[in-house]
Amino acid sequence: MTAAPGFAYSGPRPGFLQKIISKQPFWVLIAVVIIPLAMTLVEPSFQRAFFSGENFVNNTRNFAFIAIMALGQVAVMITGGIDLSVGSTLALSGIVLGLLMDAGHSFWLAAFAALLTGLAVGAVNGYLIAYWRLSPFVVTLGMLSIGRSLALAISNNKFFHKFGPDQPLLLQFGGGKTFGIANPVIVMVILALIMGFVFKYTRYGRHLYAIGGNEHAAQLTGVPVDLLKVSVYVLSGLMTAIAAILMVGWLGSVTNGIGIGYELRVIASTVIGGVNLLGGEGGAFAAVVGAALIEIIRNSLLLAGVDPYWQGTFVGVFIILAVLLERLRGRKVG
Numbered sequence: 001m002t003a004a005p006g007f008a009y010s011g012p013r014p015g016f017l018q019k020i021i022s023k024q025p026f027w028v029l030i031a032v033v034i035i036p037l038a039m040t041l042v043e044p045s046f047q048r049a050f051f052s053g054e055n056f057v058n059n060t061r062n063f064a065f066i067a068i069m070a071l072g073q074v075a076v077m078i079t080g081g082i083d084l085s086v087g088s089t090l091a092l093s094g095i096v097l098g099l100l101m102d103a104g105h106s107f108w109l110a111a112f113a114a115l116l117t118g119l120a121v122g123a124v125n126g127y128l129i130a131y132w133r134l135s136p137f138v139v140t141l142g143m144l145s146i147g148r149s150l151a152l153a154i155s156n157n158k159f160f161h162k163f164g165p166d167q168p169l170l171l172q173f174g175g176g177k178t179f180g181i182a183n184p185v186i187v188m189v190i191l192a193l194i195m196g197f198v199f200k201y202t203r204y205g206r207h208l209y210a211i212g213g214n215e216h217a218a219q220l221t222g223v224p225v226d227l228l229k230v231s232v233y234v235l236s237g238l239m240t241a242i243a244a245i246l247m248v249g250w251l252g253s254v255t256n257g258i259g260i261g262y263e264l265r266v267i268a269s270t271v272i273g274g275v276n277l278l279g280g281e282g283g284a285f286a287a288v289v290g291a292a293l294i295e296i297i298r299n300s301l302l303l304a305g306v307d308p309y310w311q312g313t314f315v316g317v318f319i320i321l322a323v324l325l326e327r328l329r330g331r332k333v334g
Contacts, residue, residue, distance in 0.1 A: 024274030024325060028289045031318075032296050039300050049303045061182035061250065063295035065243045068188050069262065070269040070287035071195045072239030075232040077270055078199070079211045080279030081136040083236045085125060086266050088147025090259035093117045093244035095151045097170075098160030098254040107166035107173075115241045121147060122237025126230030144263065151256040161253040174249015184246045188288070191239070196284035208232065212279025268315055269294055272322045293318065 020026050039046045049055060069086050076083045093114040100110035121143060128139045163170050176183050199205040210218040211225055219225045248254045273290025275282030297314050 064184040064188040067291035072236030084140040085143035087262035101163035118237035118241025122234035126233030130229035
Protein backbone atom coordinates (compact mmCIF):
# COMPACT_ATOMS: atom_id res chain seq x y z
CA MET A 1 0.00 0.00 0.00
CA THR A 2 1.32 3.46 -0.91
CA ALA A 3 1.07 6.09 1.78
CA ALA A 4 -0.67 9.34 0.96
CA PRO A 5 1.60 12.38 0.58
CA GLY A 6 2.58 13.75 3.99
CA PHE A 7 1.68 10.59 5.84
CA ALA A 8 3.85 7.66 6.95
CA TYR A 9 2.27 4.22 6.76
CA SER A 10 3.52 1.87 9.43
CA GLY A 11 1.07 -1.00 8.91
CA PRO A 12 -1.70 -2.20 11.20
CA ARG A 13 -1.24 -1.63 14.89
CA PRO A 14 -0.84 -4.76 17.01
CA GLY A 15 -3.87 -5.71 19.08
CA PHE A 16 -3.94 -6.13 22.84
CA LEU A 17 -3.32 -9.89 22.66
CA GLN A 18 -0.39 -9.41 20.28
CA LYS A 19 1.17 -6.88 22.64
CA ILE A 20 0.87 -9.30 25.57
CA ILE A 21 2.31 -12.23 23.63
CA SER A 22 5.24 -10.14 22.41
CA LYS A 23 6.35 -9.42 25.99
CA GLN A 24 8.93 -11.66 27.63
CA PRO A 25 7.19 -11.70 31.06
CA PHE A 26 4.23 -13.45 29.39
CA TRP A 27 6.42 -16.34 28.29
CA VAL A 28 8.10 -16.49 31.68
CA LEU A 29 4.67 -16.77 33.26
CA ILE A 30 3.85 -19.61 30.86
CA ALA A 31 7.05 -21.34 31.98
CA VAL A 32 6.00 -20.92 35.62
CA VAL A 33 2.80 -22.84 34.81
CA ILE A 34 4.31 -25.45 32.49
CA ILE A 35 7.27 -26.56 34.62
CA PRO A 36 5.20 -27.98 37.54
CA LEU A 37 2.81 -29.67 35.06
CA ALA A 38 5.72 -31.24 33.19
CA MET A 39 7.28 -32.44 36.43
CA THR A 40 3.95 -34.00 37.41
CA LEU A 41 3.88 -36.02 34.18
CA VAL A 42 7.43 -37.25 34.77
CA GLU A 43 6.91 -38.05 38.46
CA PRO A 44 3.26 -38.50 39.59
CA SER A 45 4.16 -38.27 43.30
CA PHE A 46 5.50 -34.76 42.59
CA GLN A 47 1.94 -33.46 42.27
CA ARG A 48 0.98 -34.18 45.89
CA ALA A 49 4.09 -32.53 47.26
CA PHE A 50 4.21 -29.49 44.97
CA PHE A 51 0.52 -28.57 45.03
CA SER A 52 0.09 -28.95 48.79
CA GLY A 53 -1.02 -25.88 50.71
CA GLU A 54 2.13 -25.84 52.83
CA ASN A 55 4.43 -25.95 49.81
CA PHE A 56 2.45 -23.16 48.14
CA VAL A 57 2.89 -20.91 51.17
CA ASN A 58 6.60 -21.73 51.38
CA ASN A 59 7.14 -21.14 47.64
CA THR A 60 5.39 -17.80 47.55
CA ARG A 61 7.12 -16.62 50.73
CA ASN A 62 10.55 -17.64 49.46
CA PHE A 63 10.30 -15.82 46.16
CA ALA A 64 8.64 -12.77 47.75
CA PHE A 65 11.92 -11.74 49.40
CA ILE A 66 13.80 -11.90 46.10
CA ALA A 67 10.96 -10.20 44.20
CA ILE A 68 10.90 -7.26 46.63
CA MET A 69 14.63 -6.75 46.16
CA ALA A 70 14.23 -7.18 42.41
CA LEU A 71 11.66 -4.36 42.28
CA GLY A 72 14.42 -1.95 43.29
CA GLN A 73 16.87 -3.62 40.92
CA VAL A 74 14.44 -3.11 38.03
CA ALA A 75 14.44 0.65 38.63
CA VAL A 76 18.25 0.65 38.61
CA MET A 77 18.49 -1.45 35.45
CA ILE A 78 15.88 0.61 33.59
CA THR A 79 18.33 3.52 33.80
CA GLY A 80 21.13 1.31 32.48
CA GLY A 81 22.75 0.65 35.86
CA ILE A 82 23.21 -2.38 38.07
CA ASP A 83 23.33 -2.93 41.84
CA LEU A 84 25.59 -5.77 42.96
CA SER A 85 25.46 -4.74 46.62
CA VAL A 86 21.94 -5.91 47.46
CA GLY A 87 23.04 -9.10 49.24
CA SER A 88 25.39 -7.17 51.53
CA THR A 89 22.81 -4.43 52.06
CA LEU A 90 20.36 -7.12 53.14
CA ALA A 91 22.89 -8.41 55.68
CA LEU A 92 23.81 -4.97 57.00
CA SER A 93 20.18 -3.89 57.39
CA GLY A 94 19.30 -7.19 59.06
CA ILE A 95 22.20 -6.90 61.49
CA VAL A 96 21.21 -3.33 62.40
CA LEU A 97 17.67 -4.59 63.09
CA GLY A 98 18.89 -7.50 65.20
CA LEU A 99 21.45 -5.44 67.08
CA LEU A 100 18.95 -2.80 68.19
CA MET A 101 16.18 -5.24 69.09
CA ASP A 102 18.64 -7.43 70.99
CA ALA A 103 19.55 -4.32 72.99
CA GLY A 104 15.88 -3.95 74.00
CA HIS A 105 14.77 -1.27 71.56
CA SER A 106 11.32 -1.41 69.97
CA PHE A 107 10.60 -3.12 66.68
CA TRP A 108 9.56 0.18 65.12
CA LEU A 109 12.80 1.97 66.04
CA ALA A 110 14.92 -0.96 64.88
CA ALA A 111 12.96 -1.29 61.63
CA PHE A 112 13.34 2.44 60.99
CA ALA A 113 17.09 2.17 61.55
CA ALA A 114 17.25 -0.81 59.15
CA LEU A 115 15.42 1.18 56.49
CA LEU A 116 17.77 4.13 57.00
CA THR A 117 20.69 1.75 56.57
CA GLY A 118 19.39 0.58 53.21
CA LEU A 119 18.70 4.16 52.15
CA ALA A 120 22.21 5.25 53.18
CA VAL A 121 23.89 2.45 51.20
CA GLY A 122 21.80 3.32 48.16
CA ALA A 123 22.56 7.03 48.51
CA VAL A 124 26.32 6.40 48.61
CA ASN A 125 26.10 4.13 45.57
CA GLY A 126 23.98 6.61 43.65
CA TYR A 127 26.08 9.64 44.53
CA LEU A 128 29.35 8.03 43.41
CA ILE A 129 27.74 6.76 40.20
CA ALA A 130 25.78 9.90 39.27
CA TYR A 131 28.03 12.73 40.39
CA TRP A 132 31.48 11.17 40.30
CA ARG A 133 30.70 9.33 37.04
CA LEU A 134 32.03 6.03 38.38
CA SER A 135 31.00 2.69 36.90
CA PRO A 136 27.89 1.19 38.54
CA PHE A 137 29.51 -2.23 38.34
CA VAL A 138 32.66 -1.10 40.16
CA VAL A 139 30.91 1.01 42.80
CA THR A 140 28.33 -1.59 43.77
CA LEU A 141 30.90 -4.37 43.65
CA GLY A 142 32.97 -2.37 46.13
CA MET A 143 29.89 -1.78 48.26
CA LEU A 144 29.20 -5.51 48.23
CA SER A 145 32.48 -6.00 50.07
CA ILE A 146 32.08 -2.94 52.30
CA GLY A 147 28.54 -3.83 53.38
CA ARG A 148 29.46 -7.39 54.29
CA SER A 149 32.50 -6.17 56.22
CA LEU A 150 30.44 -3.59 58.14
CA ALA A 151 27.85 -6.25 59.02
CA LEU A 152 30.65 -8.41 60.42
CA ALA A 153 32.26 -5.51 62.28
CA ILE A 154 29.19 -4.08 64.01
CA SER A 155 27.84 -7.51 64.95
CA ASN A 156 31.24 -8.78 66.12
CA ASN A 157 30.26 -11.98 64.29
CA LYS A 158 27.39 -12.46 66.74
CA PHE A 159 24.34 -14.63 66.06
CA PHE A 160 21.13 -12.77 66.95
CA HIS A 161 18.08 -14.83 67.88
CA LYS A 162 16.71 -12.90 70.85
CA PHE A 163 14.95 -9.71 69.86
CA GLY A 164 13.77 -8.24 73.13
CA PRO A 165 10.19 -7.43 74.17
CA ASP A 166 8.98 -6.86 70.60
CA GLN A 167 10.19 -10.23 69.31
CA PRO A 168 6.63 -11.58 68.79
CA LEU A 169 5.81 -8.55 66.63
CA LEU A 170 8.89 -9.10 64.45
CA LEU A 171 8.20 -12.81 64.06
CA GLN A 172 4.57 -12.18 63.20
CA PHE A 173 5.47 -9.50 60.66
CA GLY A 174 7.92 -11.66 58.76
CA GLY A 175 6.71 -15.17 59.46
CA GLY A 176 2.99 -14.74 60.00
CA LYS A 177 0.03 -14.98 57.64
CA THR A 178 -2.95 -12.78 56.85
CA PHE A 179 -6.02 -14.55 55.45
CA GLY A 180 -3.84 -17.61 54.88
CA ILE A 181 -1.29 -15.70 52.79
CA ALA A 182 2.26 -15.20 54.05
CA ASN A 183 2.83 -11.57 55.06
CA PRO A 184 5.93 -11.14 52.84
CA VAL A 185 3.76 -12.06 49.84
CA ILE A 186 1.20 -9.40 50.75
CA VAL A 187 3.97 -6.80 51.10
CA MET A 188 5.42 -7.90 47.76
CA VAL A 189 2.06 -7.54 45.97
CA ILE A 190 1.48 -4.08 47.44
CA LEU A 191 4.97 -2.90 46.49
CA ALA A 192 4.69 -4.43 43.00
CA LEU A 193 1.41 -2.62 42.37
CA ILE A 194 2.88 0.67 43.58
CA MET A 195 6.03 0.28 41.49
CA GLY A 196 4.04 -0.86 38.47
CA PHE A 197 1.95 2.29 38.68
CA VAL A 198 5.03 4.47 39.15
CA PHE A 199 6.85 2.97 36.18
CA LYS A 200 3.90 3.21 33.81
CA TYR A 201 1.86 6.24 34.78
CA THR A 202 4.12 8.81 36.42
CA ARG A 203 6.55 11.38 35.08
CA TYR A 204 9.21 9.85 37.31
CA GLY A 205 8.79 6.49 35.60
CA ARG A 206 8.86 8.00 32.11
CA HIS A 207 12.06 9.82 32.97
CA LEU A 208 13.72 6.59 34.11
CA TYR A 209 12.95 4.95 30.77
CA ALA A 210 14.21 8.04 28.97
CA ILE A 211 17.54 7.86 30.81
CA GLY A 212 17.92 4.18 29.95
CA GLY A 213 16.96 4.76 26.33
CA ASN A 214 19.29 7.71 25.70
CA GLU A 215 20.82 9.45 28.69
CA HIS A 216 22.28 12.34 26.70
CA ALA A 217 18.99 13.06 24.95
CA ALA A 218 17.14 12.89 28.27
CA GLN A 219 19.54 15.44 29.74
CA LEU A 220 19.03 17.78 26.80
CA THR A 221 15.25 17.70 27.35
CA GLY A 222 15.65 18.83 30.95
CA VAL A 223 15.41 15.49 32.77
CA PRO A 224 17.38 15.69 36.07
CA VAL A 225 19.49 12.66 35.17
CA ASP A 226 21.95 12.76 38.07
CA LEU A 227 19.27 13.17 40.73
CA LEU A 228 17.16 10.38 39.26
CA LYS A 229 20.16 8.08 39.11
CA VAL A 230 20.73 8.61 42.82
CA SER A 231 17.05 7.97 43.49
CA VAL A 232 17.00 4.52 41.87
CA TYR A 233 19.91 3.30 43.98
CA VAL A 234 18.23 4.72 47.07
CA LEU A 235 15.08 2.88 46.03
CA SER A 236 17.06 -0.35 45.60
CA GLY A 237 18.51 0.06 49.09
CA LEU A 238 15.05 0.72 50.55
CA MET A 239 13.51 -2.36 48.93
CA THR A 240 16.40 -4.48 50.14
CA ALA A 241 15.99 -3.19 53.70
CA ILE A 242 12.27 -4.04 53.61
CA ALA A 243 13.15 -7.56 52.47
CA ALA A 244 15.72 -7.78 55.28
CA ILE A 245 13.14 -6.95 57.97
CA LEU A 246 10.71 -9.51 56.59
CA MET A 247 13.40 -12.18 56.22
CA VAL A 248 14.74 -11.75 59.76
CA GLY A 249 11.18 -12.01 61.06
CA TRP A 250 10.65 -15.20 59.08
CA LEU A 251 13.95 -16.83 60.04
CA GLY A 252 13.75 -15.75 63.67
CA SER A 253 17.47 -15.04 63.65
CA VAL A 254 20.14 -13.13 61.75
CA THR A 255 23.89 -13.40 61.15
CA ASN A 256 26.24 -11.38 58.98
CA GLY A 257 26.15 -14.26 56.46
CA ILE A 258 22.52 -13.70 55.53
CA GLY A 259 21.93 -12.88 51.87
CA ILE A 260 25.19 -14.30 50.48
CA GLY A 261 24.74 -14.78 46.73
CA TYR A 262 21.37 -13.02 46.69
CA GLU A 263 22.65 -10.35 44.32
CA LEU A 264 22.91 -13.01 41.64
CA ARG A 265 19.40 -14.27 42.27
CA VAL A 266 17.99 -10.75 42.19
CA ILE A 267 19.74 -9.84 38.95
CA ALA A 268 18.76 -13.20 37.45
CA SER A 269 15.11 -12.50 38.31
CA THR A 270 15.14 -9.17 36.50
CA VAL A 271 16.95 -10.52 33.43
CA ILE A 272 14.74 -13.60 33.15
CA GLY A 273 11.70 -11.37 33.62
CA GLY A 274 12.65 -9.32 30.57
CA VAL A 275 14.52 -6.27 31.85
CA ASN A 276 16.91 -4.99 29.20
CA LEU A 277 20.50 -5.14 30.45
CA LEU A 278 21.35 -1.87 28.69
CA GLY A 279 18.37 -0.02 30.12
CA GLY A 280 15.19 1.53 28.79
CA GLU A 281 12.95 -1.49 29.23
CA GLY A 282 11.45 -3.51 32.08
CA GLY A 283 8.72 -3.36 34.69
CA ALA A 284 7.51 -4.47 38.10
CA PHE A 285 5.80 -7.58 36.71
CA ALA A 286 9.14 -8.68 35.26
CA ALA A 287 10.67 -8.76 38.75
CA VAL A 288 7.83 -10.81 40.18
CA VAL A 289 7.56 -13.45 37.45
CA GLY A 290 11.34 -13.75 37.17
CA ALA A 291 11.66 -14.39 40.90
CA ALA A 292 8.72 -16.82 40.76
CA LEU A 293 10.32 -18.84 37.96
CA ILE A 294 13.61 -19.19 39.82
CA GLU A 295 11.80 -20.41 42.93
CA ILE A 296 9.68 -22.82 40.89
CA ILE A 297 12.84 -24.27 39.36
CA ARG A 298 14.52 -24.58 42.76
CA ASN A 299 11.50 -26.15 44.46
CA SER A 300 10.71 -28.50 41.57
CA LEU A 301 14.26 -29.85 41.46
CA LEU A 302 14.25 -30.28 45.24
CA LEU A 303 10.97 -32.21 45.29
CA ALA A 304 12.07 -34.31 42.32
CA GLY A 305 15.14 -35.40 44.26
CA VAL A 306 17.63 -33.70 41.96
CA ASP A 307 20.97 -32.86 43.56
CA PRO A 308 20.66 -29.22 44.79
CA TYR A 309 24.09 -28.48 43.36
CA TRP A 310 22.47 -28.55 39.91
CA GLN A 311 20.12 -25.66 40.74
CA GLY A 312 22.62 -23.04 39.64
CA THR A 313 23.04 -24.78 36.30
CA PHE A 314 19.32 -24.69 35.54
CA VAL A 315 18.97 -21.06 36.61
CA GLY A 316 22.02 -20.14 34.51
CA VAL A 317 20.49 -21.86 31.48
CA PHE A 318 17.31 -19.83 31.89
CA ILE A 319 19.33 -16.60 32.14
CA ILE A 320 21.11 -17.40 28.89
CA LEU A 321 17.81 -18.34 27.23
CA ALA A 322 16.26 -15.07 28.40
CA VAL A 323 19.09 -13.03 26.87
CA LEU A 324 18.94 -15.14 23.72
CA LEU A 325 15.21 -14.48 23.46
CA GLU A 326 15.90 -10.76 23.65
CA ARG A 327 18.45 -11.08 20.85
CA LEU A 328 16.04 -13.06 18.67
CA ARG A 329 13.39 -10.43 19.19
CA GLY A 330 15.77 -7.83 17.80
CA ARG A 331 16.47 -5.85 20.97
CA LYS A 332 19.86 -4.72 22.07
CA VAL A 333 21.20 -6.59 25.06
CA GLY A 334 24.55 -6.93 26.85
